[in-house]
Amino acid sequence: MTSPVRPPKPSPGDRVAVVSPSSGLPGLFPLPYELGLERLREEYGLEPVEYPATRKMGSTPEERAADLHAAFADPDIKAVIASIGGDDQITVLPYLDRELFRANPKPFFGMSDNTNLLAFLHTCGIVGYHGCSVMCELGRPGAMHPQTAESLRAALFTSGPYELRPAERWRDVDRDWADPATFDAEPETRPGSGWTWVNPDRVVEGRSWGGCLEIVGWLLMADREVSHDLSVYDGGVLLLETSEDMPSAAEVYGTVRSMGERGLLQRFSALLMGRPKTWSLERRNSPEEGARYAAEQREAVLRAMRTYAPGATIVFDVDFGHTDPQLVIPYGGMVRVDGPARRITVMY
Missing domain, CATH: 3.40.50.10740 (Murein tetrapeptidase LD-carboxypeptidase, N-terminal domain)
Incomplete structure (x- = not known):
């Protein structure tokens, strides 16, 4: 390539x-x-x-x-x-x-x-x-x-190079943009919980691809902007994260599984999974409900990865999706996932 x-x-x-x-x-x-x-x-x-x-x-x-x-x-x-x-x-x-x-x-x-x-x-x-x-x-x-x-x-x-760091404090609860009082103070945040690593026994350095899981699924269905030569993704770093629509664990599993059936999932050597948004103005989950949603999503992703890419390094709860803070990741640029050192470095 x-x-x-x-x-x-x-x-x-x-x-x-x-x-x-x-x-x-x-x-x-x-x-x-x-x-x-x-x-x-x-x-x-x-x-x-x-x-x-x-x-x-x-x-x-x-x-x-x-x-x-x-x-x-x-x-x-x-x-x-x-x-x-x-x-x-x-x-x-x-x-x-x-x-x-x-x-x-x-x-x-x-x-x-x-x-x-x-x-x-x-x-x-x-x-x-x-x-x-x-x-x-x-x-x-x-x-x-x-x-x-x-x-x-x-x-x-x-x-x-720029090293990403786990969020010290984060949030996924929003306030009404139409209300001027929303902008009088910073939103409430909660302590970060760090990243969760799976198969952290190697260093992966490759080009990133992916994005919002729901949109990736739509692109795949429409057969747009996904190379038919899957070798362009070999050794790469897959980015996936879910939106405020909060797709169910079954929907997440179905999309990731379909990527595996297409032969796409197994091309990547690492997966960075964004911290899921677990609250929205339309679905105001309690902290306990949000934690259960996040755990079910993680298990859905793991189930698909165990089937199609069991050796891939996975990092969960990286702050690049619909939660706050939001780290910028180069899309198509180089990302280094250092499992033994538990470090992620991007190339700006």
């Missing part, structure tokens, strides 16, 4: 695109969005540039594709950041011009439904960045989580 392109990094003072390739939620919830833009300016020294569909609910796939084309083609734009995720970015993919992206590689930051675009950039040979949206991470009430802020700064402005 040809080595992917790592796009040049922005510098303080540069212009960065803020786009909504999925949902136009900035138009419905301006408070976290405007706070995120303010932090881009004041804490990172970057000048955000909006596009026609950034704040538009119900924009068409063609409109969102046009925004992405404009952002990547503009030589004055040095990075592209998603405002938030959604649930229909897969419909944008057919309208994207691969040659335009290949000719204008730029760092793209996003997660959740933005797994679609990260996977698209991967097939274009461009390294993306799984993590950080304007509304969720940059627009966090009170202040950004320090581990998120540090990871984003390193991913934006530096090149080289």
